Amino acid sequence: MTFTLAIVGRPNVGKSTLFNRLVGKRLALVDNQPGVTRDLREGEARLGDLRFTVIDTAGLEDATDDSLEGRMRRLTERAVEMADACLFIVDARTGILPTDEVFADILRRKNAHVILAANKAEGKAGEAGLIEAYSLGLGEPIQMSAEHGEGMGELLTALEPIA
Numbered sequence: 001m002t003f004t005l006a007i008v009g010r011p012n013v014g015k016s017t018l019f020n021r022l023v024g025k026r027l028a029l030v031d032n033q034p035g036v037t038r039d040l041r042e043g044e045a046r047l048g049d050l051r052f053t054v055i056d057t058a059g060l061e062d063a064t065d066d067s068l069e070g071r072m073r074r075l076t077e078r079a080v081e082m083a084d085a086c087l088f089i090v091d092a093r094t095g096i097l098p099t100d101e102v103f104a105d106i107l108r109r110k111n112a113h114v115i116l117a118a119n120k121a122e123g124k125a126g127e128a129g130l131i132e133a134y135s136l137g138l139g140e141p142i143q144m145s146a147e148h149g150e151g152m153g154e155l156l157t158a159l160e161p162i163a
């Protein structure tokens with residue numbers, strides 16, 4: 001049995017960094033058109049003994065401010081519907097922003113199985129943001145550094161019940 005995990009969260013929190021770490025070069029279901037921006041990227045992830053499909057939500061970075069929320073909403077809802085669970089990433093360095101609350105509401109309304117992660121939490125700069133992440137009401141955040149590979153064991157533990 002395998003499962004699908006959607007990585008969601010606002011731009012710049014580190015979703016693609018984690019996606020790339022999990023997937024490496026094993027990109028699936030993506031045709032090789034250079035320069036084409038894809039809103040949803042899918043890949044075959046490996047973490048410990050687990051093999052699963054992971055979806056990266058992108059395509060928000062180039063949206064204008066007034067179209068951002070609607071687009072973000074549609075894209076996130078689509079990813080949630082495709083997935084068995086969602087990894088909701090927030091940025092431990094910036095702390096929780098109003099946009100993070102918008103994502104939390106979408107996930108709650110969709111009744112998604114949510115795993116919360118506070119990324120960029122390497123070193124002391126992320127400590128306050130990690131504590132703030134509890135205020136989202138989505139449980140205990142995984143302390144993560146996608147860039148440095150920290151928190152991968154905790155992520156594995158959180159994913160094992162879904163597998």
Ligand code: GDP
Pocket residue numbers: 009010011012013014015016017018119120121122144145146147148
């Ligand atoms: P996305 O927009 O959510 O896909 O975010 P990206 O993966 O593109 O990352 C946005 C920026 O955050 C990039 O400059 C990354 O190098 C940086 N970043 C990602 N993960 C980490 C992390 O764990 N720690 C730090 N300090 N920076 C990170």
Ligand code: MG
Pocket residue numbers: 015016017057058
């Ligand atoms: Mg990205």
